[in-house]
Amino acid sequence: MNAADPLLTVRGLSVFFRAGLDVVQATSGVSFAIQPGERLGIVGESGCGKTVTGLALLGLLPRASSRVTGSAMFEGQDLISLSPGQLRRVRGRKISMIFQEPMSALDPVFTIGSQIGETIRTHFGVDRGAARRRAIDALASVGIPSPERVHDSYPHQLSGGMRQRAMIAIALVCEPRLLIADEPTTALDVTIQAQIIDLLMDLSARTGTALLFISHDLGVIAETCTRMITMYAGEVVEDAPVDAALVRPRHPYTSGLLRSLPRLSPRGAALPSIAGRVPSLRDMPAGCRFAARCHHALPDCDKAQTLSEVEAGHFVRCWRHDVLELPGALTDLERVA
Amino acid sequence: MTDAIVSVEDLRIQFPTQNGRETVKAVDGVSFSVQPGETFGIIGESGSGKSTLGRAVVCLQKPTEGRVLHHGTDPNSLPGADLRRRRREYQIIFQDPNAALNPRMTILRSVREPLDIIGTAPRVERERIALGMLDLVGLPAEFAARYPHELSGGQKQRVNIARVLTVRPKLIVCDEVVAALDVSIRAGILNLFADLQREFGLTYLFITHDLAVVSHVSSRIAVMYLGCFMELGPPEALLRRPLHPYTQALLSAEPIPLPSSMRTGQRIILTGEIPSPTNPPSGCRFRTRCRSAQDVCAAEIPTWREIEPGHFAACHFAGSATGTRS
Numbered sequence: 172m173n174a175a176d177p178l179l180t181v182r183g184l185s186v187f188f189r190a191g192l193d194v195v196q197a198t199s200g201v202s203f204a205i206q207p208g209e210r211l212g213i214v215g216e217s218g219c220g221k222t223v224t225g226l227a228l229l230g231l232l233p234r235a236s237s238r239v240t241g242s243a244m245f246e247g248q249d250l251i252s253l254s255p256g257q258l259r260r261v262r263g264r265k266i267s268m269i270f271q272e273p274m275s276a277l278d279p280v281f282t283i284g285s286q287i288g289e290t291i292r293t294h295f296g297v298d299r300g301a302a303r304r305r306a307i308d309a310l311a312s313v314g315i316p317s318p319e320r321v322h323d324s325y326p327h328q329l330s331g332g333m334r335q336r337a338m339i340a341i342a343l344v345c346e347p348r349l350l351i352a353d354e355p356t357t358a359l360d361v362t363i364q365a366q367i368i369d370l371l372m373d374l375s376a377r378t379g380t381a382l383l384f385i386s387h388d389l390g391v392i393a394e395t396c397t398r399m400i401t402m403y404a405g406e407v408v409e410d411a412p413v414d415a416a417l418v419r420p421r422h423p424y425t426s427g428l429l430r431s432l433p434r435l436s437p438r439g440a441a442l443p444s445i446a447g448r449v450p451s452l453r454d455m456p457a458g459c460r461f462a463a464r465c466h467h468a469l470p471d472c473d474k475a476q477t478l479s480e481v482e483a484g485h486f487v488r489c490w491r492h493d494v495l496e497l498p499g500a501l502t503d504l505e506r507v508a
Numbered sequence: 509m510t511d512a513i514v515s516v517e518d519l520r521i522q523f524p525t526q527n528g529r530e531t532v533k534a535v536d537g538v539s540f541s542v543q544p545g546e547t548f549g550i551i552g553e554s555g556s557g558k559s560t561l562g563r564a565v566v567c568l569q570k571p572t573e574g575r576v577l578h579h580g581t582d583p584n585s586l587p588g589a590d591l592r593r594r595r596r597e598y599q600i601i602f603q604d605p606n607a608a609l610n611p612r613m614t615i616l617r618s619v620r621e622p623l624d625i626i627g628t629a630p631r632v633e634r635e636r637i638a639l640g641m642l643d644l645v646g647l648p649a650e651f652a653a654r655y656p657h658e659l660s661g662g663q664k665q666r667v668n669i670a671r672v673l674t675v676r677p678k679l680i681v682c683d684e685v686v687a688a689l690d691v692s693i694r695a696g697i698l699n700l701f702a703d704l705q706r707e708f709g710l711t712y713l714f715i716t717h718d719l720a721v722v723s724h725v726s727s728r729i730a731v732m733y734l735g736c737f738m739e740l741g742p743p744e745a746l747l748r749r750p751l752h753p754y755t756q757a758l759l760s761a762e763p764i765p766l767p768s769s770m771r772t773g774q775r776i777i778l779t780g781e782i783p784s785p786t787n788p789p790s791g792c793r794f795r796t797r798c799r800s801a802q803d804v805c806a807a808e809i810p811t812w813r814e815i816e817p818g819h820f821a822a823c824h825f826a827g828s829a830t831g832t833r834s
Contacts, residue, residue: 216693217690330781331554332781333781360553360554360782361719361758361761362757362761362777362778363553365761365778366778368763369777389765390762390763390764391763392765393763393764393765393766393767393768394763394771413767413768414767414768414769417765417766417767418767428691428692431691431694431695432691433695433720433721433724438725438743439702441699441702442696442698442699443695444692444693448660448662500766501770505770
């Protein structure tokens with residue numbers, strides 16, 4: 172991370188949920204920063220806390236059953252301590268979010284146009300006619316053919332790819348500084364995914380909107396982001412420039428994720444898999460949370476691990492980082508070349 | 509070929525739309541055969557008809573036209589009892605490991621259920637077989653008494669595999685079996701499929717949208733688009749020298765986790781979306797999204813040709829300069 176003023180600085184973000192009489196901790200001390208216009212990826216598997224982190228930043232977690240600690244400084248304000256009213260002025264205007272399943276994120280009983288118009292009129296107080304013109308422009312800018320027709324359509328009348336474009340149009344209509352994209356292409360076919368990735372990259376380059384791209388798909392992160400954070404069991408375990416993380420990951424979990432991809436193994440050969448499963452939120456080990464599944468674990472791994480900078484801009488939560496030589500996303504041939 | 513475990517001959521499957529006025533051509537003239545012990549991969553996007561095709565192979569879906577042959581005989585022509593016996597040998601595993609398990613049954617009961625339905629073996633024996641299969645898929649005996657909600661997605665998919673194995677199938681249709689699983693879990697399940705194939709001499713029909721998965725497991729891959737095969741060939745040839753522009757686009761759309769400096773080639777971004785299967789385009793059905801499309805593509809349906817030994821494609825230009833540029 173360089174010293175220029177980051178757009179967003181997250182420090183020690185922890186999310187707790189009430190579960191019956193218990194309280195479980197979903198994420199623990201998540202810290203990272205995003206520079207203006209930067210594209211940052213968060214990778215991790217189901218339950219690692221990547222989505223919860225995105226929701227916590229925008230105050231979208233249920234207030235009655237969750238608690239968020241830590242800070243998230245954005246343009247001089249701490250998002251975590253803002254009142255619901257203050258947050259509403261940020262949400263959709265300065266920071267927007269898009270989700271995996273556009274069908275459940277869009278309201279089925281309102282037209283696409285009225286859902287974009289709602290955002291425009293909330294933040295800019297323009298009249299309906301102006302909102303309509305602006306909404307149609309927004310739909311056109313995300314590559315929707317015949318935007319007038321789509322403006323007056325209901326979500327169920329559109330295909331999955333078109334719905335995702337409409338959601339992106341809603342998210343970007345106020346030209347936010349930051350777009351949080353939570354698995355935005357996971358529900359889409361690969362050729363449509365390529366279109367949406369292309370669109371997001373183009374919009375981010377054109378408007379200077381920073382991107383927080385949450386995905387389980389390392390390929391998607393590699394193609395879209397400049398830096399990537401790996402999360403495991405609610406913690407950040409690695410934070411590095413994408414190329415460095417792919418070529419020479421420093422955390423055994425990042426390396427394990429990359430090595431389990433089928434493209435790296437000869438056809439029919441056994442794939443390196445990560446045995447075991449993520450520890451339960453109710454029963455987190457005190458030390459390294461990955462130790463039970465790690466090939467390189469030693470007795471000392473049960474001590475608490477800190478996220479430390481091992482090279483400029485490359486942070487790892489593993490005390491053995493300097494003795495481990497971990498393979499990354501390159502095949503043996505590619506490594507030699 | 510008569511020794512094929514499954515052969516599909518000009519298969520067509522159509523459904524009426526909700527208002528009954530139109531016909532969805534889910535599978536529209538597909539022919540192929542699968543040899544024993546082979547893993548035949550089918551890749552396609554949503555709406556390509558790949559799942560309908562898979563269901564037809566295990567007789568969950570009756571053909572509208574054409575035939576599915578199991579070892580040379582048409583199971584749909586068999587009397588009920590014979591069809592039921594035949595079905596044991598041709599099994600299917602689905603994408604969502606949750607939906608396939610009854611939440612109110614213990615794992616052991618779920619795995620035992622197929623044997624209970626067949627009802628020939630005594631109960632003790634059925635239990636023994638079920639426990640043996642659980643062990644085989646890597647689930648220790650303590651899982652037997654648990655319920656599905658106590659298991660992770662990967663473990664549940666292992667249960668579904670164990671259950672299918674109890675009836676000693678010869679062929680298993682694997683319909684997006686790893687799509688719902690996390691990357692690290694996925695590798696373990698794919699390894700399990702490979703181990704079981706070696707142990708039992710299983711044949712797989714592996715249906716997926718995931719290019720990396722299908723090319724890792726398959727001995728031959730068919731590329732499906734809008735109810736038809738576009739290309740069929742061994743994975744090495746299909747990946748290195750894709751003959752059909754649709755395959756070329758699929759390959760180039762796949763996001764690859766490589767540093768930007770090592771990524772080669774211009775990405776082909778297809779415009780538009782898959783057309784409606786009620787009214788597929790005339791001629792070549794891919795022509796509306798194809799960057800090499802010419803007039804002939806709208807006028808004539810491209811014939812299914814063997815361009816190289818074992819490598820087929822349905823494209824007017826496959827094998828010529830226009831068709832293979834990538």
